[in-house]
Amino acid sequence: MYNLLVGGAAGQGVETTVTTLEYFFKHAGNELFTTRDLMSRIRGGHNFSLIRFGAQLPGGHSEQLDGIIALNQETVDLHLPQLRPEGFLLMDTGIACEDPRALRLDMAQIAKGLGNQRAAGSVAVGAVLKLFGLALDKAGAADVLQKTLDPQHVAINVQAVLAGYDKAPAKFEPQGGPAVGHMLISGNKALSLGALAAGMQFYTAYPMSPATSILEYLAQQAQEAGIVVEQAEDEIAAINMAIGASFAGGRAMTATSGGGFSLMVEALGLAGMAEIPLVVVNAQRPGPVTGLPTRTEQSDLQFIISASQGEFPRMVIALRNHADAFYQTIRAFNMAEKYQIPVVILTDQYLADTTASVPLFDMGKVPPYQPEPAPIEGEYARYRYTDSGISPRRYPGDPQAIVSADSDEHDEHGRIIEDSETRIRMMQKRMGKLDLLAQEVQEPDWLGDENSEVLLVGWGSMHGPLAEAVALLNSRSGRRHAALVFGDLWPLPQKLLRRAADSARTVINVEQNYTGQLARLIRQETGIAMDAGILRYDGRQLTGEEIARRVEKEVQP
Amino acid sequence: MNSTAYVKHETAWCPGCGNFSILDTLKSTLEKMGLDPHDVLLVGGIGQAAKTPQYLNTNTFCGLHGRALPPAVAAKIVNPGLTVIINTGDGDSYGEGGNHFLHNIRRNVDVAHFVHDNQVYGLTKGQASPTTMEGMATGAQPEGSMNSPFNPVLLALAAGAGFVARSFSGRPEHLQAMMERAIRYKGYALVDILQNCVSFNKLNTFAWYNSRVQEIDVSHDPTDLMAAMRLAMTFGDQIPIGVLYEQEGPDYHARHSLLQTGHKLVGRGNDPAMVERLMRRMV
Numbered sequence: 001m002y003n004l005l006v007g008g009a010a011g012q013g014v015e016t017t018v019t020t021l022e023y024f025f026k027h028a029g030n031e032l033f034t035t036r037d038l039m040s041r042i043r044g045g046h047n048f049s050l051i052r053f054g055a056q057l058p059g060g061h062s063e064q065l066d067g068i069i070a071l072n073q074e075t076v077d078l079h080l081p082q083l084r085p086e087g088f089l090l091m092d093t094g095i096a097c098e099d100p101r102a103l104r105l106d107m108a109q110i111a112k113g114l115g116n117q118r119a120a121g122s123v124a125v126g127a128v129l130k131l132f133g134l135a136l137d138k139a140g141a142a143d144v145l146q147k148t149l150d151p152q153h154v155a156i157n158v159q160a161v162l163a164g165y166d167k168a169p170a171k172f173e174p175q176g177g178p179a180v181g182h183m184l185i186s187g188n189k190a191l192s193l194g195a196l197a198a199g200m201q202f203y204t205a206y207p208m209s210p211a212t213s214i215l216e217y218l219a220q221q222a223q224e225a226g227i228v229v230e231q232a233e234d235e236i237a238a239i240n241m242a243i244g245a246s247f248a249g250g251r252a253m254t255a256t257s258g259g260g261f262s263l264m265v266e267a268l269g270l271a272g273m274a275e276i277p278l279v280v281v282n283a284q285r286p287g288p289v290t291g292l293p294t295r296t297e298q299s300d301l302q303f304i305i306s307a308s309q310g311e312f313p314r315m316v317i318a319l320r321n322h323a324d325a326f327y328q329t330i331r332a333f334n335m336a337e338k339y340q341i342p343v344v345i346l347t348d349q350y351l352a353d354t355t356a357s358v359p360l361f362d363m364g365k366v367p368p369y370q371p372e373p374a375p376i377e378g379e380y381a382r383y384r385y386t387d388s389g390i391s392p393r394r395y396p397g398d399p400q401a402i403v404s405a406d407s408d409e410h411d412e413h414g415r416i417i418e419d420s421e422t423r424i425r426m427m428q429k430r431m432g433k434l435d436l437l438a439q440e441v442q443e444p445d446w447l448g449d450e451n452s453e454v455l456l457v458g459w460g461s462m463h464g465p466l467a468e469a470v471a472l473l474n475s476r477s478g479r480r481h482a483a484l485v486f487g488d489l490w491p492l493p494q495k496l497l498r499r500a501a502d503s504a505r506t507v508i509n510v511e512q513n514y515t516g517q518l519a520r521l522i523r524q525e526t527g528i529a530m531d532a533g534i535l536r537y538d539g540r541q542l543t544g545e546e547i548a549r550r551v552e553k554e555v556q557p
Numbered sequence: 558m559n560s561t562a563y564v565k566h567e568t569a570w571c572p573g574c575g576n577f578s579i580l581d582t583l584k585s586t587l588e589k590m591g592l593d594p595h596d597v598l599l600v601g602g603i604g605q606a607a608k609t610p611q612y613l614n615t616n617t618f619c620g621l622h623g624r625a626l627p628p629a630v631a632a633k634i635v636n637p638g639l640t641v642i643i644n645t646g647d648g649d650s651y652g653e654g655g656n657h658f659l660h661n662i663r664r665n666v667d668v669a670h671f672v673h674d675n676q677v678y679g680l681t682k683g684q685a686s687p688t689t690m691e692g693m694a695t696g697a698q699p700e701g702s703m704n705s706p707f708n709p710v711l712l713a714l715a716a717g718a719g720f721v722a723r724s725f726s727g728r729p730e731h732l733q734a735m736m737e738r739a740i741r742y743k744g745y746a747l748v749d750i751l752q753n754c755v756s757f758n759k760l761n762t763f764a765w766y767n768s769r770v771q772e773i774d775v776s777h778d779p780t781d782l783m784a785a786m787r788l789a790m791t792f793g794d795q796i797p798i799g800v801l802y803e804q805e806g807p808d809y810h811a812r813h814s815l816l817q818t819g820h821k822l823v824g825r826g827n828d829p830a831m832v833e834r835l836m837r838r839m840v
């Protein structure tokens with residue numbers, strides 16, 4: 001696997017160069033995983049992307065670089081120490097660097113000679129393709145550039161890529177791979193597609209990183225998808241609109257980050273009380289409050305599982321990777337619909353913004369739950385006590401049913417009550433869904449050997465880094481390591497955890513937060529205490545290498 | 558159930574409350590218009606006024622305090638066959654829900670918004686609301702409300718509302734005419750309904766309103782925004798009631814490229830072929 005960094009100031013075209021490279025690598029069959037390290041600004045500053053690619057799909061990024069494309073001086077100054085001895089540093093002649101691995105290419109000048117200075121990035125792309133040993137011809141270049149550029153810019157950029165290719169030496173062996181027909185997709189786009197596959201009809205949100213790209217992607221597909229996407233005046237409106245739409249029969253979702261979720265909290269309880277199916281996405285970033293707006297963290301878990309006053313059933317699902325983002329989003333809609341509850345999807349900036357090469361999702365794998373209209377026996381009552389614990393759901397506009405919802409405690413018809421007996425039965429009816437959910441929850445992913453001595457425990461986007469850490473640790477030490485990575489978090493699945501914790505000698509939680517929120521949840525629900533914790537809370541994702549290093553250094557004598 | 562009957566349930570209001578007359582008028586309006594209760598959705602927030610939907614046997618949604626408009630407009634967006642009517646208080650509409658009030662005027666979804674404006678927070682026992690008159694003493698403002706009252710109809714006009722009316726719970730015939738016009742209006746329609754609160758507003762009593770309200774002269778041109786604003790600003794010894802402003806324009810559905818074609822959302826099911834297409838575009 002190779003690892004390439006592209007760095008520059010905001011507005012310098014880092015993103016275009018990266019996207020073009022991604023498509024060239026995929027064209028050559030390489031699997032890839034691209035993470036973005038962005039500052040919260042539109043111009044200037046220092047942004048970089050890491051493209052990790054090769055014959056297998058990486059689940060995380062790596063700090064050790066095989067190549068650097070430097071569009072500004074800062075990229076050289078900051079990242080040169082990460083470059084392997086056999087790596088290269090590609091930069092324009094204007095940037096200062098004495099390192100023997102530096103390759104100077106007069107990209108701006110070459111592009112100017114071709115007639116457009118803005119094709120300089122494509123010169124760099126061509127050079128990089130050569131350095132990594134990829135084959136290139138004119139037709140192939142045109143094929144790829146058609147995907148990333150406006151038609152009128154394709155021809156000149158083909159020339160620029162070929163010129164760059166000619167000027168650079170071949171350095172690495174090509175790796176190939178199966179990814180030619182795969183999608184290049186971000187976590188948020190995979191999630192959005194999942195919502196569309198689930199039959200979502202109404203999406204509403206107020207912009208907030210890192211959830212905004214869901215709003216933008218869905219808005220751009222709305223016409224073709226036949227859905228309504230509405231930007232709300234605030235997050236309180238967004239969630240209340242989603243609830244109103246769902247009440248009236250439209251499958252609905254809203255997404256935000258922790259700040260917006262804080263505003264949504266009261267309405268989350270409304271969906272619980274009025275038993276209205278609702279999917280809410282919380283894309284985490286480091287808090288508290290505005291925190292680090294463009295970076296990553298896993299610090300909303302405890303907040304999400306207990307948000308809102310009173311007690312009501314909810315389900316919380318964390319997304320572990322791009323495939324999860326698609327399939328688990330469909331499942332979130334299914335669970336919301338089946339149990340008439342709010343379901344919160346937890347993702348984070350790392351997964352939301354990372355693009356990966358992923359095979360087309362299988363539309364048959366998680367069939368969307370589309371129930372027949374609930375049968376009506378006798379007079380319709382929206383909150384009828386039933387044997388299954390689930391009341392018959394109909395929508396207003398139904399000629400056979402009058403449908404009422406209330407945030408006050410209510411009777412079977414949805415009318416306000418205050419008597420003790422009805423209150424108790426209604427509480428039991430709603431809270432009983434938690435037992436039904438406990439039957440539905442999916443056990444965490446098990447990575448590594450059964451009967452391992454060291455068990456790492458994590459959740460959500462820590463899946464890729466933990467998989468890599470386990471492989472590294474098992475290759476470097478005599479001990480057997482494994483990891484449990486949770487997707488479903490509430491209700492907490494416990495079977496595998498209890499079994500694994502029983503047999504392991506050391507159990508370590510690995511999380512992107514300060515307090516070890518999963519560890520706390522596990523202890524609360526099972527009494528199992530962690531022996532140690534590996535935590536990071538600077539807004540940067542742990543890598544497999546770092547986890548392995550810290551396990552070896554901090555945890556094992 | 559008889560499909561056009563609006564059965565009334567027992568209420569939890571104080572004897573003499575203006576809400577009774579608003580409820581009766583709403584019932585008779587719906588009946589007169591021949592609307593089937595199965596096709597009507599009454600929405601409230603939380604408050605005494607917001608209980609109104611509870612008392613009629615039709616579809617109802619009583620959500621959160623201040624949040625009546627967002628679920629109401631969303632229900633209408635996805636299910637346009639519904640006649641959506643919001644009945645809720647001045648605190649709910651203009652205080653806690655002020656931001657939704659402003660932005661739903663802009664959104665212009667076809668709903669009727671009936672604000673029971675008793676110029677006080679009734680359910681929480683009489684604190685100042687956004688429309689409480691300056692100087693009125695309450696439990697929470699013992700020296701009298703210091704803040705200038707908010708003029709909802711003037712603000713609605715300034716924000717671009719296409720239908721703005723004022724009425725009084727003590728004039729049921731007038732109120733019924735306002736309700737009917739608001740429900741028929743295509744777009745967001747506001748009726749600010751002056752309402753006496755017998756328990757907590759001893760200043761703006763039934764008699765206080767009754768001696769001041771005056772039906773707007775037939776010579777008023779309801780498409781004249783400046784004239785409407787002058788009427789809106791008149792609130793004192795005289796309070797003009799009636800349609801201040803009515804101007805036709807495209808509502809949310811008419812402006813929406815997909816919904817204007819009659820595209821249905823509810824009951825559409827899912828479309829795997831569309832998702833396949835979107836996936837292939839990312840290859």
Ligand SMILES: Cc1ncc(C[n+]2csc(CCOP(=O)(O)OP(=O)(O)O)c2C)c(N)n1
Nearest residue numbers: 603604605606622646647648649678679680
């Ligand atoms: C979030 C929230 N804040 C406060 C309350 C308490 N509360 C209920 S109704 C109300 C004010 C009601 O005033 P208004 O909307 O004018 O209705 P009225 O009772 O006068 O008809 C308040 C403050 C609440 N239920 N929820």
Ligand SMILES: [Mg+2]
Nearest residue numbers: 646647677679
């Ligand atoms: Mg009031």
